[in-house]
Amino acid sequence: MQLTSNWPLPTEGIRFLTPQSLCDQLAANPLAANLYPVAMGYYPKASQHQMVRNQHQNYLLIYCTDGRGTLTIDGKHQRIRAGDLILLPKGQAHSYASHSRYPWSIYWLHFDGLAADVFCEHLDFNGPIQSVGLQPRLVAGFEALFSLRNSGYNLASFIHGSLEMQQGISYIALQVRQQRSKSGKQIDLDAARSFMNQHLHGQLNLETLAAHSKLSKYHFSKRFKALTGHSPIQYFINLKMQHACYLLDVSTQSVKQVAAALGYDDAYYFSRLFKKVIGLSPDQYRKSKHR
Template sequence: MLRQPLPPLSAQTSPWPLPLSGRRVVIPQAAIATLETHPLCRECLPHGVGFYPHAAGHQMRRPAPRDHLLIYCEAGSGMVECAGKLFPVRAGEVLLLRPQRAHRYRANPRDPWTIYWVHLGGTAAADYFDAIADSHDEVCLPIGHHPRIVAEWELLLSVVTRFRTLPLIHAANQLKALLTYIALVRHQREARHAVLDVARVNAWLQAHLDRRVELATLVEATSELSRCQFIREYKRQTGQTPMQAFQHFKISRACYLLDVTPLGVGQIAADLGYDDPYYFSRQFKKMMGVAPRDYRRERATH
């Protein structure tokens, strides 16, 4: 279901005095209102875009922000406070600040940051943030230094200065390209730093077919990843979630026991950690297309 668009508004930007090399573009409210109803850009559109080089004295506080704000720290450092938590900001990190979450931030007085920023809205703006972050609690994320991110932001700045409909539609779609590239970079970086040994995970699952396994137990026993990283990396490598794989292993073992032993369905279910043999039978039929007893009968006739 698409989220409802925010009411038209201009970005609430900081009054930091721009140097000659700095840029700040705020899109007029009337133009935003037009874009929010246009099918080519209503899902995600810029409200304001900027570049602040060596931003000494830069600071901002928003008690109730109405739009999303993305900041990329290219150099220097700063800090951000959001939802009562304080985060240091270093070069190569992005900030994701969501609507209706009070925040404040400032450049480090001793090492002022150089930042690119964009205020954005639209029916799918939150979805683009979700593609970058694993949860809404993630505010400051390391992505590293990437010339292409700077180039994408510079391109956005170059096209957003013309307030006619077609150039702004182009700007909105350039913003989507920027956001999805940051999401790609962030998760590629995570994958490099979070290698999962799927063979080890599968061996552990195969050794515990006789019991119910909680995901948290599996993650702790077989990796050093977070639960979200674990699920994403396992699915990336195998095409299914760990619990789906565990279910397949159990049903595969059930097929073997039905083929080579005289054990009843209830005993097989118990041996595979199922408290309810009827639930086991439903899961078996869902995967194999026939109930366990029918499976055994069909195999016996071949």
């Protein structure tokens, strides 16, 4: 099966395949086995670029940074525009093509690994195409991975590249969630977090938080937990305890004073909350800095 297209590569284009022997070494290495690059590239203004795969033996991530294209899966055609990410899992038959009048520019990465499917699930795309906008950090991540072309197929360099890939996919997962939170289908997490930070010195209840996001308490709580993994009130408490750590680190304030600065009149109650979240009492945390 043909791994990459035979699109004529221009001088500024990139197409780089990891040798099979090196893929085997990465698959056997505990640091890289979960996720490693199989092939990667950059096709600028890729006029007449197209690809058809009836069998796909690894995972493919494409990032369109300019122009347009189409993706076809199960006979359904979907448009691709600048700022779109395309994720195609192993085994998914597909075809895609650059627009004839507005050819796309794309970064692409074939990858595999024991945890590749888990990383794909973590991305949490709504279908094969997810819009994240033009992200310089994503481009920088691809460009950094391209440095493997000059490594002489050094195993240590590819292990490092594999770990960078994990970080890059984790970053994409964050961007997907942030974009979704601003789409109108979810809450604006940045705004909710900012509102909480403005009230670290006091108390907030679920009704106030939901009203700030213009949602019912039920929908706000449900959507907030889906985005963060925590209930809104627990998230607010976590922010308070993080700020408490900062105050314990940078000041000589007593535990009672720190508690009061965060809106807790009862220092004992504050200490119990702190230990529940941080795992140490405030006094233990302060002493642990000097170990």
